[in-house]
Amino acid sequence: xxxxxxxxxxxxxxxxxxxxxxxxxxxxxxxxxxxxxxxxxxxxxxxxxxxxxxxxxxxxxxxxxxxxxxxxxxxxxxxxxxxxxxxxxxxxxxxxxxxxxxxxxxxxxxxxxxxxxxxxxxxxxxxxxxxxxxxxxxxxxxxxxxxxxxxxxxxxxxxxxxxxxxxxxxxxxxxxxxxxxxxxxxxxxxxxxxxxxxxxxxxxxxxxxxxxxxxxxxxxxxxxxxxxxxxxx
Numbered sequence: 001x002x003x004x005x006x007x008x009x010x011x012x013x014x015x016x017x018x019x020x021x022x023x024x025x026x027x028x029x030x031x032x033x034x035x036x037x038x039x040x041x042x043x044x045x046x047x048x049x050x051x052x053x054x055x056x057x058x059x060x061x062x063x064x065x066x067x068x069x070x071x072x073x074x075x076x077x078x079x080x081x082x083x084x085x086x087x088x089x090x091x092x093x094x095x096x097x098x099x100x101x102x103x104x105x106x107x108x109x110x111x112x113x114x115x116x117x118x119x120x121x122x123x124x125x126x127x128x129x130x131x132x133x134x135x136x137x138x139x140x141x142x143x144x145x146x147x148x149x150x151x152x153x154x155x156x157x158x159x160x161x162x163x164x165x166x167x168x169x170x171x172x173x174x175x176x177x178x179x180x181x182x183x184x185x186x187x188x189x190x191x192x193x194x195x196x197x198x199x200x201x202x203x204x205x206x207x208x209x210x211x212x213x214x215x216x217x218x219x220x221x222x223x224x225x226x227x228x229x230x231x232x233x
Contacts, residue, residue, distance in 0.1 A: 005029035006073050007212070008064060010054055010111055011080035013037045015180040016129060019201035020077055020208055021047065027209075032067045034111075035080065054080050054107030057114075064114040073118035075212050078108045079129040084145045097144045104148035105155070112159060116168065123167035126159070127211045128152050129204070132176040132227045149174075153223050160221035169220040171211040175204045176227030195228035 007024055011017035012033030018041050024031050025044050033040045033049045040049025052063050067073065084100040112126055119126065133141045134149030152172060160170035179198040207226050210216055225231040 005075060006067070006071055007075035007077065008032045008034060008067060008073065008115060009077045009079065010034045011078070012049065013040055015079070016175070016178060016201045016204045016208070017079040018042070019205040020079065023202070023205050023209055030071065034063065054111055055102045057110040060110045061114040064111070064118070068118035072122055073115060074122045074124040076111065076115040076119065076124070076126045077129070077208055077212065078111050078126070080107055081129065084142055087142045089143050092142065092144060096142070100144045100148050105151045108152060109155065116163065119168045120163070120166040125169040125171070125212050127208045128156050128172040129208070130156070130172045130174045130223060132174050132225070132230055135174055135225070135231055156223055157221045164220055169216070171216070171219055171221070172223040173204060173207055173211070174223050174225050174227060174231070175199060176230045178204060193228045193230055197228070199226065199228060
């Protein structure tokens, strides 16, 4: 990978995305943060922020291409996601499914597609934020959300298989509930988890950066469980 790191982070305005941006800037990376919201948080040098709906393929391609043209691209972290309503199977409607799959699956796919030509040039890497719900199903999440995150597990492995010949690594993380506004009020209790607490955003961001960088140079197609032991409890 070239130096300095030049990384795009989606879902950058809050939660895991914002924590990942902060840690990248701490280590001197140049970062483009992308989110559907108008404010991007961190104002330090080396950080650019752009409002973007990741479901819009053309918008993602144009934005990523512009950033890469100004100095290359070495990494992509996709953390843009919507949780969707906690809704029973019998009550799901097309709008519920379209929204969640549109952001979590199609949006991730378009972002990876937009970044990939530039990552092939730098032999860079991708890290996708999936979820424990994609592995074991969601207790307090709808089937549409669990399906969207399960799709990311397959997407990571499929793209990794195809891109290793180009020197691009593709990995993911599968968190459990994180102490962010996204899960506030959804009924999660810390005693549901063997480790006894929720993760902080930074506790997910650090494994993401491990997978992104040279310390994980022999890892591709990996989805790392970072969920306090829930996956095997």
